[in-house]
Amino acid sequence: MSTRRTILIVSADDLIWEPITADLKDIGWSVELIHEAHPGATRSQSDDVSCAVVSDGDLGDCVRDFLASFGVMPPIPVVAVVRDSDVSTTVDAMRLGAFTVIENKGDNVHNAVLGAIERAVPLGGAPIKGDPRDLLIRSHDSxxxxxxxxxxxxxxxxxxxxxxxxxxxxxxxxxxxxxxxxxxxxxxxxxxxxxxxxxxxxxxxxxxxxxxxxxxxxxxxxxxxxxxxxxxxxxxxxxxxxxxxxxxxxxxxxxxxxxxxxxxxxxxxxxxxxxxxxxxxxxxxxxxxxxxxxxxxxxxxxxxxPPLRERPTDIPVLIDAFMAEQNRVNQTQLSGVTRETLKVMQNYEWPGNVRELQNIMERVAILKRVGFVELEDLPERFFGDHPPPPQMGLYVPSEGMDMAEALSKLETNLLKQALQKADGNKAQAARLLGLNRTTLVEKVKRLKLDED
Ligand SMILES: Nc1ncnc2c1ncn2[C@@H]1O[C@H](COP(=O)(O)OP(=O)(O)OP(=O)(O)O)[C@@H](O)[C@H]1O
Ligand SMILES: [Mg+2]
CATH class of the missing domain: 3.40.50.300 (P-loop containing nucleotide triphosphate hydrolases)
Structure with a gap:
């Protein structure tokens, strides 16, 4: 259970952070803003920092310096905001342990940063109601x-x-x-x-x-x-x-x-x-x-x-309980659900109520086994007519990962979604992804997506 409640923002540029800071405070975060000029300052952060957002200002390599200051891996998720997300900057930031990399194109930053924080910060559990003999009934503030x-x-x-x-x-x-x-x-x-x-x-x-x-x-x-x-x-x-x-x-x-x-x-x-x-x-x-x-x-x-849809604050504690149960029974290592996944779950109707949630956690445990439950792990009925948005931020586990493989999976996933949306029409799928038709055709061939 985490008691961390602060988002650290490292940036030279105060202006763009004002509205983001206000929004973060609205949803209960404390925000600490420090300037990029002294990367050393990043080591003296208060203990309760849950996530850092670091932005390359005019001076350039702030992201790189910040990430590098931790040595092997930052102890907290770091959302990197870069001026220019060419491949080498992105790969560099990921290799140094960034949770996700966002390209600063002005308008997009606000929502992209809030979204990334939601994905990056795992949910803390809420306390379980007291009497030892009613431990089975989980509920929080409902x-x-x-x-x-x-x-x-x-x-x-x-x-x-x-x-x-x-x-x-x-x-x-x-x-x-x-x-x-x-x-x-x-x-x-x-x-x-x-x-x-x-x-x-x-x-x-x-x-x-x-x-x-x-x-x-x-x-x-x-x-x-x-x-x-x-x-x-x-x-x-x-x-x-x-x-x-x-x-x-x-x-x-x-x-x-x-x-x-x-x-x-x-x-x-x-x-x-x-x-x-x-x-x-x-x-x-x-x-x-x-x-x-x-x-x-x-x-x-x-x-x-009351039905589960009328008590959304119970959902996080129930998720925690069922996940712990699965981890125990099935020897899995699920660590939590991402914030955006929780949001979707809290907006879902739950016709089968708590039993349905229990079944979903079991299904996820069997299919996923390790890590955070993400949007794509939820059954399609959670999204109505809208499929889940693609997963842009990849979590780097402490035991390391194969980035090339992860990026290729991400690419395959996006291509499949676009082809599906376009009913197999490659020109349209290419438009959806901002690719040339020939580039898309090449990728589809290389990844053997045509055979599906
Ligand atoms: N608040 C809760 N905390 C923990 N587990 C819960 C909670 N509510 C329900 N469950 C679990 O959800 C599952 C369904 O609950 P239960 O069988 O009691 O529902 P029910 O209302 O009797 O359903 P039905 O009407 O279909 O018989 C059970 O595994 C139960 O342990
Ligand atoms: Mg019953």
């Missing part, structure tokens, strides 16, 4: 936090809880957490998916049966309620329960007595019920498909989990 605050109270009570929320929002996780924090924690937690059990079997599944109750009932059998004795029964997808079962369930909740199918002797069972649904039960009540009395009985303690 509507979920107020819910987490009341969970211990809810857990202490024995009243029914109704957890609602879209698919994948964490209803079962909340139910388990309530159980784990309750005085019943040492007792069983019995999940029952009401949607998965055929109507005619649901009663015997829930309440058990006695020998001879129906063909095939060769011996007495306990149901899930009896199994939950001393613990919690989790009635998942309660909205799917048929009406005639709802009547029986209501009676069981009121009497705390369970009558097995075929028996006339109710048995006392000590259970607590947590129910969940992704349906809107109030509407179902209005439509007559869910009993009003059962609805009120179950929703003594209602908990609605």
């Amino acid at each position: 509507p979920l936090n107020t819910m987490l605050d009341v969970i211990p109270q809810i857990a202490k009570s024995d009243a029914p809880v109704l957890v609602t929320g879209e698919s994948g929002t964490g209803k079962e996780l909340f139910a388990r957490t309530i159980h784990n924090l309750s005085p019943r924690a040492d007792g069983p937690f019995i999940p029952v998916n009401c949607a998965a059990i055929p109507d005619q079997l649901l009663e015997s599944e829930l309440f058990g049966y006695v020998k001879g109750a129906f063909t095939g009932a060769h011996a007495d059998r306990d149901g899930q309620f009896q199994a939950a004795d001393g613990g919690t029964i989790f009635l998942d997808e309660i909205g799917e329960m048929p009406l005639q079962m709802q009547v029986k369930l209501l009676r069981v909740l009121q009497d705390k007595m369970v009558t097995p199918v075929g028996s006339t002797k109710p048995k006392a069972v000590d259970f607590r019920v947590v129910a969940a649904t992704n349906r809107n039960l109030e509407n179902e009540v209005k439509e007559g498909t869910f009993r009003e009395d059962l609805f009120y009985r179950l929703s003594v303690l209602p908990m609605h989990i």
